[in-house]
Amino acid sequence: MRIAVLDDWQTIARQVADWSSLERRAELVFFHDALTNEDEAARKLADFDILIAMRERTPFPDSLIERLPNLKLFAMTGRRGSSLDLASLKRRGITICYADGADAGEATSELTLGLMIAAARAIPAGDAAIRAGGFQGGVPAGIQLAGKTLGIIGLGRLGSRVARSALALDMRVLAWSQNLTAETATAVGARLVPKQQLLTESDVISLHLVLSSRTRGIIGAPDLAAMRKGAILINTSRGPLIDEPALIENLRAGHIWAALDVFDQEPLPATHPLRSLPNAVVTPHLGYGTIETFRSFYRQSVENVLAFLDGAPIRILDV
Template sequence: MTKIAVLDDWQGVARASADWSLLSARADVTFFEDALSDEEAIVRRLRDFDIVMTMRERTPFPANLIERLPNLQMLSVTGMRNRSVDLHALEARGVTVTCTQAGESGEATAELALALMLAAARRLPAGDAAIRAGGFQGGVAPGFTLHGKTLGLIGLGRLGSLVGSYGKALGMRVLAWSPNLTMERAVASGVEYSAKSELLTEADLISIHMVLAPETIGIIGERDLSLMKPGAVVVNTSRGPLIDEPALLAALAADKITAALDVFSQEPLPEDHPLRRSRNAILSPHLGYCVRENFEVFYRQSIENVLAFLDGTPIRLLAQAK
């Protein structure tokens, strides 16, 4: 019987997000809710499986891992792209790779960015901790309103534009910059075009909405963080490596800024990571796209993809969606 591994079900939602009965009748399906980072452990877990169903950009599949999975015939990923999967190595092995659509158009991550802004501005994590410890307002610093403040967007694609519209609805001045952004595009999105240095200097809150690529790694570095206002907030719901991590840790330790982060350079975040101990960091465990609307589409279409593969007529091939 075909053996299928469902990986990366970190929230334990896979079973309830779709009807698995048709697939379970034709294959042996095993669900895994924990995360493995050690390649040897991943190989031991997956070497006997024929099909692996993954969640977008959680367990990476580099060439050296793919070569050590002799039974792998199909890899199912969620979303329309996955930079942690070596497509060339999979193609060379003859492995079929399929993808899915999403259940929403970016609102989930954009709304989480807004939630992190509000949490930072109103000191919600500190207030929650104070009450749970038996206190109340004591030790909780006063926050600030978003109305009248300046929001700086690093990136003005679909998500950045959504966050910009939220900022404008709250009465914020919204600036935007990216390496390829033009004044015309900014104006068409209803925001102000700004040079990067001016945005960093003027913004009370900065929200990053860039795609991770070799040229965008560390796009917010030590000098950029030094330009930010004392007490300013940087929000990252895109990818951890967009911010230079040592520089960010130094700025947080110096009490210069607050960071509200949903993404990290290594995920899950290691238990001993210094961000976990930073009093100036608000941390969310990469919940950006983790909403019911997405999971229902991810798993339903993943099941459809596997059934089509088993029938010899694969659909939603990732190479066709690039």
Template sequence: MSRPLVVVLDDSQNVARASADWSPVEARADLRILSEAFASEEAVAAALADAEIIIPMRERTVFTASLLDRLPRLKLLATTGPRTSTLDIAACTARGIVVTNTGGSQVGAATSELAFALILASARGLGRADAAMHQGGWHEGVPLGEVVAGKRLGIVGLGKLGQRVARYAKAFDMEVVAWSQNLTDETAAAAGVRRVEKTELFATSDVISLHLVLSERTRGIVGEAELRAMKPGACLVNTARGPLVAERPFLERLQAGSIRAALDVYDKEPLPADHPLRGLPNVVLTPHLGYSAAPVFAEYYGESVENVVAFLDGNPIRVVNPEVLAG
């Protein structure tokens, strides 16, 4: 009897193997770990044609209904993290595919810490300073930095992550204001910040940090009007999702040197090698590292191993679509 094939996807940092003990899976199945991003749905289908169990890394590969139709052997999608916006769960259920998830107890801290690290990196020109030092230089080409104490941080989206960043900012003596579509004065006050209107936030903040979930309601929520309202030299920090910001006017403002940015997420990921963002000195870039921290991946992959073994035992756990088990 042939052994099932388990495929781990999108291990772009080559850390999956060391993040968990895979021996319980390898005792029962063949394990394949893939690191490269896929160029197309056709490439995904070809690479995963024989897979019965797939472990995606959150939202790096999109699983549409059409892709699932091209994976007839697939029985389990063991997703990492508690939720994902790039998996058609209804289509999985209709095709009898079990979907499981994992916890993400450290994701909020990891992403919020990176957001504030980007604020400081942009303020002090750390990207250019680091590059100069590695190239044998010293102060040449490194701009004078700013001090964040006393500056205004505008938070767009005052959920759990936004509230964490607000606490960090207040510890650095920043003034903090916030706005989102449903934010009330009372909720903002309970988080120790002041709610302002969107127009005021963009026009008066020295740093703006985005912490919204991407949806049709929030796509492009930072548009040309908001970008043009930003103060000269103000910094837009995005560790949420790239499409929250309208890309064309954003690039125009950055290329003109009117504003700064510190970005961890992009419209297209991985960011193309020739993308204009890569050549701008007023932009700090990181390759979507928000949740990419050792304790997060230990939880993701450790619980994924448990999910796969439980499924192979016929007793799946952490099932997102339990109705599929009744079929």
């Protein structure tokens, strides 16, 4: 029996869970680098019986799944994955189980707050200047957030936490999403407004939506053009919520700032323009990735695999 632990990009898996019980019963292989394409994934994973996959990293479309003849258990972190063909796994009789993280929204909402402050005060540019031997020269003057307006698109669990943080900074909070009600917005100190009003009145806009056919490209070229000059657009949800080519064009024109933790393609290609734009603060999809979350993900993943090997699988995902 061979088990692959995929997508361990920060080499954290061994540090946060006890794998010894699995290693006594199977060969365990950790993958620390991203699998760059479907052919590489098929070649390297074809001999494995069990895959432990980190959410939203390696895609598993039907075309890849059919090239994994030995696969018996797909152990995923989280309960949802837009890059996974769960129906294909089920159709082939592959057991799917999930692991829940410790994050109830705290980790990603905290990162959102950090990105907002980093962009508002040009913290990355200041850090780079110090490390290069300089000081304030070339570092843009930032803005204070107190008294500014935050627009939140998607006022669910994460968006509500961000709203409360913004209120603590003495910001005004507007909110919009397709199904948001005024009562829900008021309950967290925000005001429901039409999307266009949010775009034109906000100094900072933060996205907190699940990626779906309805939300893909929800921020397009006309929306970016409607934003205030110098406004900050934050995305810690999913890259394709924003029309990325339009965003890059807008950033190059110097109209807005962006603070991004997620991208259309991850890992972000080495030559991608977002890596070099001075008005973009970028982080490598750190949102949910805290020690606490990884500890819970991997501890439960070990439990899931052991239960499967014992013939009594747990945390079965209902697809």
